[in-house]
Amino acid sequence: xxxxxxxxxxxxxxxxxxxxxxTGVSLVARRGVRxxxxxxxxxxxxxxxxxxxxxxxxxxxGVLPAPDRVFEAWRVWAxxxxxxxxxxxxxxxxxxxxxxxxxxxKGFLCAILVGVPTGIAIGWNRLSAGALDPTIQLLRPIPITxxxxxxxxxxxxxxxxxxxxxxxxxxxxxxLNSAQGARDVERNLIRAxxxxxxxxxxxxxxxxxxxxxPSIFTxxxxxxxxxxxxxxxxxxxxxxxGLGYVLWDAYYVGRMDxxxxxxxxxxxxxxxxxxxxxxLERWVLTWRRLQSFQS
Amino acid sequence: xxxxxxxxxxxxxxxxxxxxxLDDVSLTVDEGEFVALLGPSGCGKSTLLNVLAGFEKVSSGxxxxxxxxxxxxxxxxxxxxxxxxxxxxLTVWENVVFGPRVQNxxxxxxxxxxxxxxELVGLTAFADALPVQxxxxxRQRVGIARVLVMNPRALLMDEPFGALDAQTRLSMQQLLLDxxxxxxxxxxxxxxxxxxxxxxxxxxxxxxxxxGRIIKxxxxxxxxxxxxxxxxxxxxxxxxxxIMADIRITAHH
Numbered sequence: 036x037x038x039x040x041x042x043x044x045x046x047x048x049x050x051x052x053x054x055x056x057x058t059g060v061s062l063v064a065r066r067g068v069r070x071x072x073x074x075x076x077x078x079x080x081x082x083x084x085x086x087x088x089x090x091x092x093x094x095x096x097g098v099l100p101a102p103d104r105v106f107e108a109w110r111v112w113a114x115x116x117x118x119x120x121x122x123x124x125x126x127x128x129x130x131x132x133x134x135x136x137x138x139x140x141k142g143f144l145c146a147i148l149v150g151v152p153t154g155i156a157i158g159w160n161r162l163s164a165g166a167l168d169p170t171i172q173l174l175r176p177i178p179i180t181x182x183x184x185x186x187x188x189x190x191x192x193x194x195x196x197x198x199x200x201x202x203x204x205x206x207x208x209x210x211l212n213s214a215q216g217a218r219d220v221e222r223n224l225i226r227a228x229x230x231x232x233x234x235x236x237x238x239x240x241x242x243x244x245x246x247x248x249p250s251i252f253t254x255x256x257x258x259x260x261x262x263x264x265x266x267x268x269x270x271x272x273x274x275x276x277g278l279g280y281v282l283w284d285a286y287y288v289g290r291m292d293x294x295x296x297x298x299x300x301x302x303x304x305x306x307x308x309x310x311x312x313x314x315l316e317r318w319v320l321t322w323r324r325l326q327s328f329q330s
Numbered sequence: 331x332x333x334x335x336x337x338x339x340x341x342x343x344x345x346x347x348x349x350x351x352l353d354d355v356s357l358t359v360d361e362g363e364f365v366a367l368l369g370p371s372g373c374g375k376s377t378l379l380n381v382l383a384g385f386e387k388v389s390s391g392x393x394x395x396x397x398x399x400x401x402x403x404x405x406x407x408x409x410x411x412x413x414x415x416x417x418x419x420l421t422v423w424e425n426v427v428f429g430p431r432v433q434n435x436x437x438x439x440x441x442x443x444x445x446x447x448x449e450l451v452g453l454t455a456f457a458d459a460l461p462v463q464x465x466x467x468x469r470q471r472v473g474i475a476r477v478l479v480m481n482p483r484a485l486l487m488d489e490p491f492g493a494l495d496a497q498t499r500l501s502m503q504q505l506l507l508d509x510x511x512x513x514x515x516x517x518x519x520x521x522x523x524x525x526x527x528x529x530x531x532x533x534x535x536x537x538x539x540x541x542g543r544i545i546k547x548x549x550x551x552x553x554x555x556x557x558x559x560x561x562x563x564x565x566x567x568x569x570x571x572x573i574m575a576d577i578r579i580t581a582h583h
């Protein structure tokens with residue numbers, strides 16, 4: 036047996052090289068810094084040109100404020116004294132961010148809880164695909180904006196209406212990508228699990244679900260993006276708080292500096308929440324990352 | 331235990347055009363016997379394995395495993411796939427103990443055996459590695475260990491070394507010989523490699539394509555225990571010449 040193990044070990048040579056070494060990590064870090072510098076050049080240039088063009092007043096006949104005024108408005112909005120005063124936005128930034136983020140969080144969670152199991156059922160079982168998929172495909176082309184009157188009529192001007200719209204918007208990409216993931220599970224993995232004595236339910240939970248996760252995460256990222264769109268639309272019309280509400284309100288009273296600061300806030304929140312999902316994905320799908328690292 | 335019996339088994343795939351993957355195949359594999367199915371790709375040898383594994387159903391004929399009809403896949407027939415088919419999100423160790431775990435066996439019943447098997451296939455140091463960090467040969471050794479841990483009555487191997495480079499294939503064949511000579515499990519081994527079939531098996535069933543039939547059965551009476559050194563012996567070469575002649579005849583048909 037010993038002679039054969041020696042021969043067997045022939046093909047293990049050099050395998051450890053594929054694990055990144057510390058010099059590799061510092062190289063990655065340096066590349067990260069370079070990428071961050073590269074990424075910030077374009078927005079800085081745009082702000083600089085905008086500032087230059089708008090000095091001595093503002094652009095488009097006084098409609099568009101220069102960046103310094105936007106930053107000042109943002110500063111007061113975020114850190115100014117709250118409550119009484121001439122500026123109704125002063126000090127309310129964090130509260131409005133939390134209102135919006137909470138709605139997105141709740142709606143997104145509902146979309147996951149319904150979308151992932153439904154998607155896997157569609158991708159895994161022909162019967163549920165036949166029963167569910169046509170209805171989903173029929174509802175999918177209806178934009179969330181078209182659901183607004185329906186939502187207000189049914190739920191009124193309340194949080195639940197916004198949450199409904201967010202979960203509806205996020206549901207479709209999540210369900211479609213989960214279904215795709217479940218459909219694409221390698222047949223031999225399922226056969227292997229059955230051969231080792233797994234029942235259908237075990238196969239679903241321990242093979243189909245993990246194998247679908249890369250695809251599910253794609254759905255989550257798209258769904259969260261749509262969730263942010265939906266929350267702004269809903270808050271502009273169907274509730275009286277949050278970044279979307281401030282956006283529309285500031286526009287009506289002519290505070291374009293607040294409008295732009297609000298837009299930038301939405302962009303930042305979308306970016307940060309996407310980064311959270313990406314980090315979660317990297318953590319859950321280590322095996323997947325190693326796979327692409329290898330090839 | 332581990333007796334396989336095909337009795338006039340046919341398998342037809344319906345579709346735009348009917349495909350007779352298996353046509354009236356009869357074959358008996360005795361307990362502890364190592365039988366190789368040799369033939370060109372598309373000759374139905376994988377289909378034969380798949381119906382025995384319970385992945386597909388026979389169209390007609392009788393198929394018995396230890397006297398019982400096969401209705402579904404199960405751990406009594408351990409399948410080793412060509413591309414190993416390991417779960418890429420589980421470590422080597424988790425892959426090896428997947429079978430006992432999904433069967434809800436008590437840890438004490440399988441853990442020491444799993445550790446021994448990992449040792450046997452030379453992967454103890456890689457227990458915590460993910461499949462993607464292993465070479466093709468190592469992955470296939472995990473594929474063998476995770477099947478053996480279930481103590482199957484038969485091993486069904488579907489071109490398990492077909493995707494490996496020549497050198498790795500030799501070491502895997504040696505490993506399989508060693509393992510089989512220790513355990514004595516019934517093995518049905520699908521291959522298109524003549525050398526491999528002669529080296530490993532007690533009996534070679536040569537198959538023809540469309541419809542898939544067993545056209546010749548050749549007992550291989552090389553002395554056991556064998557090793558890859560047997561590949562160059564005169565008896566081995568004689569068997570190889572005989573089989574190549576058979577295959578040439580079928581190719582002309």
